[in-house]
Amino acid sequence: MGATLWAESVKAVPNLVVALLTLALGWLVGNRLTARWDERKKRRELDLLALGVFYEIYGEFFAVWKLWNNAPMRVRDDDGFHRTLLDRAAETEGKLESLLVRLASERKLSDRDCTLLGCFRQAVQSLRESVREKADLRSRVIWRGQQVISIPWYGSEAPPYLAFKALAAFAADLLSKSSDLDTRAETAYSALKMITSNRLERTWLQEASVLLPLDDLPGSTA
Structure with a gap:
């Protein structure tokens, strides 16, 4: 009786080992998948927060632009008003x-991406430079x-304004996409x-x- 029980127990060992290994492997894979999912979810939440920051910018x-351009000259000359808007810009x-x-640092950007983001950065800087000089919003650029030359942002069809809107749409689309987990420091630099x-x-x-589809931009070579 004892020998038979021992023999049956020995036969059951391989099955038990397989079952334990299967459970352990399932637990390990499950934990990794859960961790990866949680990481992606967290990163997506951060991406959406970054997009929200862009919308705030x-x-x-626009708030500073409209306040400045619509202010009478006597208000622009007020040191407090001028300093406040310059600080906000x-x-x-x-x-x-x-x-x-x-x-x-978090995305694999092409040369085109980097150039367009740089263009948007320069467009935004036009506001501070204009407020500093106490002039309506304008951009000093080489054009055509x-x-x-100094080109004002008057009207919805002004070349700098049209380009700015296209650049903003490009940046928002880029931010709406998921970031990368393996961007290297030297690439980011x-x-x-x-x-x-x-x-x-x-x-x-x-x-x-040139880089964006701006066929309606006067003087565009796109």
């Missing part, structure tokens, strides 16, 4: 710079083969260096007209 840009740029660092290059300071409007 866009809204603040600078804060808007600061938020954008922070967002651009995040984009460079001319030397540096190269991307950020291209985005913040001063070479775009006077050429951003022309670059945007």
Whole structure:
């Protein structure tokens, strides 16, 4: 009786080992899948927060622009009003710079992506520069083969304004996509260096007209 029980127990060992291994493997795989899913979910939540920050930057840009352009000259000359709007324009740029660092470090950006983000950065800087000079919103750029000229943002069809809207749409679309988990530090540095290059300071409007579908932009070569 004892020998028979022992023999049956020995026969059952392989099955028990297989069952235990199966359970252990299932637990390990399940935990990894759960951890990966949680990580992706968390990253997606952060991506959506970043997109929300971008919308805030866009809204603040317009708020400062309209307050400044619609202010009478006597109000513009008021030191308190001028300083307040100049500070708000600078804060808007600061938020954008922070967002651009995040984009460079968390996404695999092409040269085109980096150039267009740099163009958007330069467009946003036009506001602070205009407020500093106590002038209506304008951009000093090289355009249509001319030397540096000052182009106002008057009307919805003004070249800088049209380009700005297209650049904003591009940036929002980029931010709406999932970020990458394996972006390398050297790649992030190269991307950020291209985005913040001063070479775009006077050429951003022309670059945007070439890289984006701006057929309705006067003087566009797209």
